[in-house]
Amino acid sequence: MSENVRQIVGGLVSVARGFYARGWLMGTSGNLSAVVEREPLRLAITASGVDKGELKPEQVLIVDENVQVLSGMSSRPGFTSKPNSKSKSASTKKPSDESLLHVRIVKERGAGAVLHTHSIWNTIFSDLHVEQGGVRIEGYEMLKGLAGVRTHDHSEWLPIVENSQDMPALANAISKILNQDKSVHGFLIRRHGLYAWGDNLTEAKRHVEILEFLLETMGRTAMIKRG
Amino acid sequence: MSENVRQIVGGLVSVARGFYARGWLMGTSGNLSAVVEREPLRLAITASGVDKGELKPEQVLIVDENVQVLSGMSSRPGFTSKPNSKSKSASTKKPSDESLLHVRIVKERGAGAVLHTHSIWNTIFSDLHVEQGGVRIEGYEMLKGLAGVRTHDHSEWLPIVENSQDMPALANAISKILNQDKSVHGFLIRRHGLYAWGDNLTEAKRHVEILEFLLETMGRTAMIKRG
Amino acid sequence: MSENVRQIVGGLVSVARGFYARGWLMGTSGNLSAVVEREPLRLAITASGVDKGELKPEQVLIVDENVQVLSGMSSRPGFTSKPNSKSKSASTKKPSDESLLHVRIVKERGAGAVLHTHSIWNTIFSDLHVEQGGVRIEGYEMLKGLAGVRTHDHSEWLPIVENSQDMPALANAISKILNQDKSVHGFLIRRHGLYAWGDNLTEAKRHVEILEFLLETMGRTAMIKRG
Amino acid sequence: MSENVRQIVGGLVSVARGFYARGWLMGTSGNLSAVVEREPLRLAITASGVDKGELKPEQVLIVDENVQVLSGMSSRPGFTSKPNSKSKSASTKKPSDESLLHVRIVKERGAGAVLHTHSIWNTIFSDLHVEQGGVRIEGYEMLKGLAGVRTHDHSEWLPIVENSQDMPALANAISKILNQDKSVHGFLIRRHGLYAWGDNLTEAKRHVEILEFLLETMGRTAMIKRG
Numbered sequence: 001m002s003e004n005v006r007q008i009v010g011g012l013v014s015v016a017r018g019f020y021a022r023g024w025l026m027g028t029s030g031n032l033s034a035v036v037e038r039e040p041l042r043l044a045i046t047a048s049g050v051d052k053g054e055l056k057p058e059q060v061l062i063v064d065e066n067v068q069v070l071s072g073m074s075s076r077p078g079f080t081s082k083p084n085s086k087s088k089s090a091s092t093k094k095p096s097d098e099s100l101l102h103v104r105i106v107k108e109r110g111a112g113a114v115l116h117t118h119s120i121w122n123t124i125f126s127d128l129h130v131e132q133g134g135v136r137i138e139g140y141e142m143l144k145g146l147a148g149v150r151t152h153d154h155s156e157w158l159p160i161v162e163n164s165q166d167m168p169a170l171a172n173a174i175s176k177i178l179n180q181d182k183s184v185h186g187f188l189i190r191r192h193g194l195y196a197w198g199d200n201l202t203e204a205k206r207h208v209e210i211l212e213f214l215l216e217t218m219g220r221t222a223m224i225k226r227g
Numbered sequence: 228m229s230e231n232v233r234q235i236v237g238g239l240v241s242v243a244r245g246f247y248a249r250g251w252l253m254g255t256s257g258n259l260s261a262v263v264e265r266e267p268l269r270l271a272i273t274a275s276g277v278d279k280g281e282l283k284p285e286q287v288l289i290v291d292e293n294v295q296v297l298s299g300m301s302s303r304p305g306f307t308s309k310p311n312s313k314s315k316s317a318s319t320k321k322p323s324d325e326s327l328l329h330v331r332i333v334k335e336r337g338a339g340a341v342l343h344t345h346s347i348w349n350t351i352f353s354d355l356h357v358e359q360g361g362v363r364i365e366g367y368e369m370l371k372g373l374a375g376v377r378t379h380d381h382s383e384w385l386p387i388v389e390n391s392q393d394m395p396a397l398a399n400a401i402s403k404i405l406n407q408d409k410s411v412h413g414f415l416i417r418r419h420g421l422y423a424w425g426d427n428l429t430e431a432k433r434h435v436e437i438l439e440f441l442l443e444t445m446g447r448t449a450m451i452k453r454g
Numbered sequence: 455m456s457e458n459v460r461q462i463v464g465g466l467v468s469v470a471r472g473f474y475a476r477g478w479l480m481g482t483s484g485n486l487s488a489v490v491e492r493e494p495l496r497l498a499i500t501a502s503g504v505d506k507g508e509l510k511p512e513q514v515l516i517v518d519e520n521v522q523v524l525s526g527m528s529s530r531p532g533f534t535s536k537p538n539s540k541s542k543s544a545s546t547k548k549p550s551d552e553s554l555l556h557v558r559i560v561k562e563r564g565a566g567a568v569l570h571t572h573s574i575w576n577t578i579f580s581d582l583h584v585e586q587g588g589v590r591i592e593g594y595e596m597l598k599g600l601a602g603v604r605t606h607d608h609s610e611w612l613p614i615v616e617n618s619q620d621m622p623a624l625a626n627a628i629s630k631i632l633n634q635d636k637s638v639h640g641f642l643i644r645r646h647g648l649y650a651w652g653d654n655l656t657e658a659k660r661h662v663e664i665l666e667f668l669l670e671t672m673g674r675t676a677m678i679k680r681g
Numbered sequence: 682m683s684e685n686v687r688q689i690v691g692g693l694v695s696v697a698r699g700f701y702a703r704g705w706l707m708g709t710s711g712n713l714s715a716v717v718e719r720e721p722l723r724l725a726i727t728a729s730g731v732d733k734g735e736l737k738p739e740q741v742l743i744v745d746e747n748v749q750v751l752s753g754m755s756s757r758p759g760f761t762s763k764p765n766s767k768s769k770s771a772s773t774k775k776p777s778d779e780s781l782l783h784v785r786i787v788k789e790r791g792a793g794a795v796l797h798t799h800s801i802w803n804t805i806f807s808d809l810h811v812e813q814g815g816v817r818i819e820g821y822e823m824l825k826g827l828a829g830v831r832t833h834d835h836s837e838w839l840p841i842v843e844n845s846q847d848m849p850a851l852a853n854a855i856s857k858i859l860n861q862d863k864s865v866h867g868f869l870i871r872r873h874g875l876y877a878w879g880d881n882l883t884e885a886k887r888h889v890e891i892l893e894f895l896l897e898t899m900g901r902t903a904m905i906k907r908g
Contacts, residue, residue, distance in 0.1 A: 018280065022250075023476075027599040027664035051656070053472065118596060123671050124678060141390055141419035142345055145254040151392045152418065163595055165605045191606065192595035202278070210254035217350050223678050224351060224450050245734065249704075368844055368873035369799060372708040378846045379872065429732070437708035444804050451805060451904050477703075481826040481891035505883070507699065572823060577898050578905060617822055619832045645833065646822035677905050 008034045008044050009060045011201045016052040019117060024212065025052035029118040030193065033102040034201050035111070041065040045102055047093035059093065065107070067099040097167050101195065104171045108178045111197035113204035118193040121216040126160055126188035134159040135188070137214050145210045146185045147203060158211065159187045186211050235261045235271050236287045238428045243273065243282040246344060251439065252279035256345040257420065260329040261428050262338070268292040272329055274320035286320065292334070294326040324394050328422065331398045335405045338424035340431035345420040348443040353387055353415035361386040362415070364441050372437045373412045374430060384408060385438065387415045413438050462488045462498050463514045465655045470500065470509040473571060478666065479506035483572040484647065487556040488655050489565070495519040499556055501547035513547065519561070521553040551621050555649065558625045562632045565651035567658035572647040575670040580614055580642035588613040589642070591668050599664045600639045601657060612665065613641045640665050689715045689725050690741045692882045697727065697736040700798060705893065706733035710799040711874065714783040715882050716792070722746040726783055728774035740774065746788070748780040778848050782876065785852045789859045792878035794885035799874040802896040807841055807869035815840040816869070818895050826891045827866045828884060839892065840868045867892050 012032050019025050019032075030052060033045035043063050046052070050059045062070045102114045129135045137156040143149050146156065159177045164170045170189070177187055185207050186196035196211055198204035239259050246252050246259075257279060260272035270290050273279070277286045289297045329341045356362045364383040370376050373383065386404045391397045397416075404414055412434050413423035423438055425431035466486050473479050473486075484506060487499035497517050500506070504513045516524045556568045583589045591610040597603050600610065613631045618624045624643075631641055639661050640650035650665055652658035693713045700706050700713075711733060714726035724744050727733070731740045743751045783795045810816045816839040818824065824835045840858045845851045851870075858868055866888050867877035877892055879885035 023667070026667045027596060027660045029596055029599060029664075051660070118667070120667065120671050120674060123594070123596070124675050127675065128678065139418050140350070141416070142254060142256055142350070145256060152390050153392075163606050165607075189595070191593050206254045206278070210256075213250070213253045213345070213347065217347050219674070219678055220347060220446070221351050221354065224355065224446055226453070226680070366872050367804070368870070369708060369710055369804070372710060379844050380846075433708045433732070437710075440704070440707045440799070440801065444801050447801060447900070448805050448808065451809065451900055453907070477894070480894045481823060481887045483823055483826060483891075505887070572894070574894065574898050574901060577821070577823070578902050581902065582905065617833050619834075643822070645820050673901070673905055680907070 005036055005044065005062070006057075008036055008201070009057045012044060012046065012060055013055050013057055015115070015201060015205050016046065016055040019115075019208070020051075020053035020055075022119075022212075024117040024119040024208075026118065028052065031096050031098055031102065031116045032114075033099070033106075034113040034204075035106055036062060041103065041106065042070070043099075043103060043106065045095055045099050048096040050093075061093060061095050063095050063099055063103075065103055067095055067103060069093075069095060097165075100167045100171050101174060104175055105178070105195065105197050108175055109197060110199075111204070112199045113201040114195065114197040115204045115208050116193055116195050117208055117212070119212055119215075121212065121219050122188060122194040123191060124219060125158075125215050126190045126192060126194075130160050130162075130190050132160075135215070135218075137211075137218065140214055140217070142210050142214055142217075145206055147198065147207070148183075157181060157184055159184060161187055161189050163190045163192045232263055232271065232289070233284075235263055235428070236284045239271060239273065239287055240282050240284055242342070242428065242432050243279040246342075246435070247278075247280035247282075249346075249439075251344040251346040251435075253345065255279065258323045258325055258329065258343045259341075260326070260333075261340040261431075262333055263289060268330065268333065269297070270326075270330060270333065272322055272326050275323040277320075288320060288322050290322050290326055290330075292330055294322055294330060296320075296322060327394045327398050328401060331402055332405070332422065332424050335402055336424060337426075338431070339426045340428040341422065341424045342431045342435050343420055343422050344435055344439070346439055346442075348439065348446050349415060349421040350418060351446060352385075352442050353417045353419060353421075357387050357389075357417050359387075362442070362445075364438075364445065367441055367444070369437050369441055369444075372433055374425065374434070375410075384411055385413055385415060386411060387417055390417045390419045459490055459498065459516070460511075462490055462655070463511045466498060466500065466514055467509050467511055469569070469655065469659050470506040473569075473662070474505075474507035474509075476573075476666075478571040478573040478662075480572065482506065485550050485552055485556065485570045486568075487553070487560075488567040488658075489560055490516060495557065495560065496524070497553075497557060497560065499549055499553050502550040504547075515547060515549050517549050517553055517557075519557055521549055521557060523547075523549060551619075554621045554625050555628060558629055559632070559649065559651050562629055563651060564653075565658070566653045567655040568649065568651040569658045569662050570647055570649050571662055571666065573666055573669075575666060575673050576642060576648040577645060578673060579612075579669050580644045580646060580648075584614050584616075584644050586614075589669070589672075591665075591672065594668055594671070596664050596668055596671075599660055601652065601661070602637075611635060611638055613638060615641055615643050617644045617646045686717055686725065686743070687738075689717055689882070690738045693725060693727065693741055694736050694738055696796070696882060696886050697733040700796075700889070701732075701734035701736075703800075703893075705798040705800040705889075707799065709733065712777050712779055712783065712797045713795075714780070714787075715794040715885075716787055717743060722784065722787065723751070724780075724784060724787065726776055726780050729777040731774075742774060742776050744776050744780055744784075746784055748776055748784060750774075750776060778846075781848045781852050782855060785856055786859070786876065786878050789856055790878060791880075792885070793880045794882040795876065795878045796885045796889050797874055797876050798889055798893070800893055800896075802893065802900050803869060803875040804872060805900060806839075806896050807871045807873060807875075811841050811843075811871050813841075816896070816899075818892075818899065821895055821898070823891050823895055823898075826887055828879065828888070829864075838862060838865055840865060842868055842870050844871045844873045 028049050033043050036042040036044050047059045105114045135158040141152040143154045161173050196207040255276050263269040263271050274286045332341045362385040368379040370381045388400050423434040482503050487497050490496040490498050501513045559568045589612040595606040597608045615627050650661040709730050712727050714724050717723040717725050728740045786795045818837040822833040824830050842854050877888040
């Protein structure tokens with residue numbers, strides 16, 4: 001299990017650095033998480049306000065379902081925090097307020113990993129299509145990379161939720177969206193960003209790449225088509 | 228010949244990682260192949276659903292002309308699969324359904340390497356020009372990098388094929404296209420991606436870069452010119 | 455203190471290389487600085503005309519509040535200049551004329567680091583919004599990454615100053631802007647670039663990334679929305 | 682002198698890889714050269730048809746003023762070619778036909794390095810402004826990075842030459858352009874690319890970065906401004 005945590009944290013660090021390079025996690029934005037244990041819930045999640053381009057394993061926290069940082073991480077390989085240690089350790093870092101949304105998605109969907117990105121194109125679409133309540137993505141081969149999709153002849157709905165600083169309210173709004181349509185693979189928060197998830201980190205990463213690719217493709221198509 | 232396989236696989240891994248960095252193989256999309264032997268056909272091809280940014284040599288399969296994964300790869304350098312091995316090996320991976328298209332292109336054109344990318348710009352053009360049946364590319368110096376083209380004063384036709392999940396049907400549609408015009412260096416599948424090829428991997432890579440460059444140049448020119 | 459300088463210089467080199475990779479410091483443009491000591495002021499700042507993609511520690515100078523390069527750096531770790539040395543040393547390099555602006559921002563705002571970038575998007579906005587005197591940025595979650603901003607429901611003003619080669623005059627124009635609105639986190643110089651700052655280099659880097667992200671998002675939104 | 686050659690070739694390799702990463706030398710396009718000796722002229726120049734992203738020192742040739750590859754390179758450090766060697770050596774590679782243009786620019790301008798890039802934006806502008814005969818670039822701070830320019834209040838002319846496969850004719854057209862206006866820092870060939878130069882490789886690289894930056898800025902400004 002210790003080795004398991006180390007692997008999971010290493011995976012989050014690797015994905016964070018790759019997404020940062022693509023400009024999807026600028027200015028310490030975004031959060032990445034993966035389930036370490038399900039019962040009781042133990043979630044590895046990036047600490048608040050850290051530079052994702054230089055993310056270090058000790059900047060990934062383990063939280064429970066109430067987003068409390070768990071003590072005793074110091075005894076696990078891959079974590080350096082020690083009680084009474086003067087070094088800047090995991091125990092002195094705090095999880096993002098949005099960790100609550102990660103926990104909610106894990107619970108509602110049984111997700112094994114949740115990735116939240118702030119890209120140029122997901123920010124644009126989260127605003128541009130707000131009146132329609134979401135973005136309809138249809139007919140692209142790339143859709144086949146979303147879990148359970150077998151053909152390009154598929155219609156994917158990417159809902160948009162209004163942004164809020166009231167996290168419990170936002171979490172409830174998201175639960176409602178997730179319950180309305182069991183088939184969605186992600187959602188946008190208005191002028192904020194994208195949430196996507198998967199059974200594991202590999203699948204969640206694939207889903208983010210696919211949704212980002214399709215939003216950019218649709219955005220540039222709209223720009224080139226406009227008469 | 229073993230060393231030959233190792234070199235070919237290493238080349239595919241290198242191209243895959245470079246193209247992934249450019250955003251042309253996001254979300255495990257795309258496939259890359261190179262001929263190992265021609266009679267009988269032995270094709271090295273990326274396994275289905277693997278992350279091209281982290282492609283490993285053991286994720287490249289050797290298939291025959293019926294896209295059957297060949298056994299006995301374990302005895303060749305560069306391949307780790309072993310019968311009865313518990314490790315995630317080449318023998319437990321499957322080739323993409325689109326491998327059939329790679330085989331067809333190798334046979335129809337005598338190609339030594341076939342590269343299939345999903346870029347933003349090739350996806351846009353595959354849809355935007357579908358009514359014309361293809362994209363006409365003319366007058367660019369960059370065209371001289373396509374095999375057999377000696378001057379910028381050249382008119383290249385990049386045909387578009389309708390997308391389908393019926394691989395034998397799609398392969399036949401592609402054969403028809405390839406037979407209609409012996410001079411094409413690639414084709415687009417609608418809302419899906421680009422196929423290009425060459426006598427060897429170096430030439431195929433060059434062709435992809437040139438076609439991607441020209442599509443992006445034409446796309447941005449259209450956007451800037453529109454009144 | 456010597457180790458402190460070494461750390462600060464190393465941080466500037468790292469940020470410079472990262473920003474260069476994103477195209478924000480092309481053609482030796484831009485300047486980066488961080489405070490080494492406040493009383494009397496000792497500022498580490500990139501030398502004039504150096505390639506930011508290959509920035510070396512010895513290309514970072516220590517200047518005083520009059521932008522005079524301080525002698526005796528040679529005795530500090532991380533600096534190689536020696537009096538009477540024939541090697542190309544810090545003492546033979548000169549600070550950018552714009553160093554005066556860095557000093558002014560440090561004094562006016564108590565900033566610990568000042569970063570000046572020349573990006574495509576900040577150059578565009580510095581010209582496009584010149585008649586309004588600045589750029590209004592509102593309603594984006596990303597704004598929360600700016601120091602002191604607690605909600606996306608925030609209205610950030612990014613003033614634009616007319617460009618000039620008269621540095622004292624430009625410094626005074628900037629002082630005026632900074633005194634008019636104590637809440638700004640950066641400003642644009644017309645057809646020139648962005649200045650942003652923070653309590654330390656980490657915060658200043660975060661601010662640049664956020665402002666660059668938001669300008670690009672707004673620019674692309676304008677392009678896609680235009681009817 | 683041998684060490685000099687090694688340094689120059691190393692510099693060309695480094696610039697080539699950096700420019701390739703930015704997409705300015707795709708599909709083996711472009712050429713980079715630097716003067717090794719002036720009397721008689723000895724020019725280090727990239728061989729024809731090589732992948733700039735994987736450029737190796739032995740793919741840089743030494744040519745004379747008639748673009749003849751010089752023998753005897755094998756005895757110089759950094760060059761591996763040997764007469765009668767079976768290895769793929771410099772002596773079996775040929776210079777690009779466009780090497781003639783590099784020699785002409787070196788002679789006409791006394792340039793120490795000449796860089797030819799094929800970027801998306803320089804290709805677009807070389808076509809878009811062909812009727813005006815060139816691109817006027819005015820008022821940008823970034824212009825100050827061009828040798829001899831002291832203020833942003835400068836008007837730079839970037840001439841456009843019609844493309845041709847007749848190299849002596851193209852060289853003469855370029856000589857004419859260069860003689861008409863002694864102040865230009867580069868020129869475009871229609872639907873082909875950019876040539877820029879400098880007293881040395883560092884300056885030439887800076888000039889390319891500045892001109893590429895300004896063309897992209899002007900291109901995106903035109904797109905955003907269009908009503």
